Amino acid sequence: MRKGQTSVLKRVIVDYKKLDKNMLNLLVEKFPDGYDDDDIVTYRNANNEVVECVEVRTEDTAYLVKVSKRLVMAMEDFDDSDNDDSEDSDLDTDELEASEEE
Template identity: 50%
Template sequence: MKRIIVDYHKLTSDILNLLVEKYPDGYAYNDIISFQNSSGETISAVEVRTQDTIYLVKISRKLEKTMDEFMEDENSFDDDNDFN
């Protein structure tokens, strides 16, 4: 299974949809995973999964705002980012 760390700026509409489905009321403290990246920085993220990939989405204020906006109008999300 692939593990991918995703920053707010690289969210796709598919990943954002997974986030909104898993955390419709937002995520709680116990949903947050903290780990150190290769640079030794502590990263906080929430996890969503597909059949073959685990996405760790970095937490930020912009992530919360984006999730809220996506829930309000899914068609307005700009999905210019694609990665695998």
């Protein structure tokens, strides 16, 4: 990087369905006890709908992960499976969607 240049983070908006094991791990590390209202970033999308997200950063990217009941469940399930030393790297979104419909 040349003198005078600043590092610009790539910004990515991600739905919980697209989260991989590494991203879930970052979320659980940043919010071990869950997130609260102060952690939520709110913006309006192209359809003028309010979208709520939590931010997680890596060295080169700032991720905004869309907040939903499913995200909370995914983080809890990941944290539980991580404690069990599970080798499962895929998030079972079908189970989460079915439980939200109930």
